[in-house]
Amino acid sequence: MEDLLKVGVITTTHGVRGEVKVYPTTDEPERFLELDYVLLDTGRELRKLEIKNVKFFKNLVILKFKGVDNINDIEKYKGRDLWIPREEGQELEEDEYYIADLLGMSVVLEDGQEFGTLKDVMETGANDVYIIDSAEHGEVLLPAIRECILDVDLEKNVMTIHLMKGLI
Template sequence: MEDLLKVGVITTTHGVRGEVKVFPTTDDAERFLELEYVLLDTGRELRRLDIKNVRFFKNLVILKFDGIDNINDIEKYKGKDLWIPREEAQELGEDEYYIADLQGLNVVLEDGTEFGTLRDVMETGANDVYIIDSNEHGEVLLPAIKECILDVDLEKNTMTVHLMKGLL
């Protein structure tokens, strides 16, 4: 499991005073109101940015950081990820998992047969969809619903699934 969790991606600048628009990768964008800082992945290092102000615009979060007061200081970070330490993350409910913890899980069928590896999670409006690289079937999209996902065991690094008719 990773020590850091991605909470957003800088999409563009906002105005000339160093604000940025961030696409949140967290389920709850309001989460940014509780954060004191984020870690910016500059490509070479993680840089701590203390959050000075948070606003919301449509599906984006507008952030202002301490010490960044003009567009030139932040523009070079468009497309860069924002992270937080795992200790700063919100607690999850039952049957909720961080995407970072799901990626790489071994996927097995309910009879114990190896099926593949969970590569990524696609977030849709209704329910998430797990993207699985199957040994036999190539890329398989599996809805993250109780009828399909029977068990997730992070300690054993496995996910047990039931393949409903029509999925392959």
């Protein structure tokens, strides 16, 4: 399991005083109101940035960091990821998982037959869609619904699925 969870990506600057627009990669952008800091992936290291102010604009979060008061201090980090330690993550409900924990998971059919590997998760709004890389079927899109996802075993790193008619 990952020690860090991605909470957003810096898309661009906002104004000239060092604020940034962030595309949230969390289900609840309001979560930024509860965070004291984030870890910025600078490309070479993780830099801890204390959050001074949080605002919301459309589907973006506007963040102001302590000690970052100039557009030139932050502009070079456009496109960079923001992370938090796992222990700062939200409590999950039953049958909820962090995407980071699912990626790379082995996928098997309900009869135990190997099917593929979970390569990515597409967030569509209604329900997530799991992108499974299958040697036999290529890329398979599977809706993350109870009828299709029978079991997720994080300890064994295995997901058991049911393929509905018409999926492959």
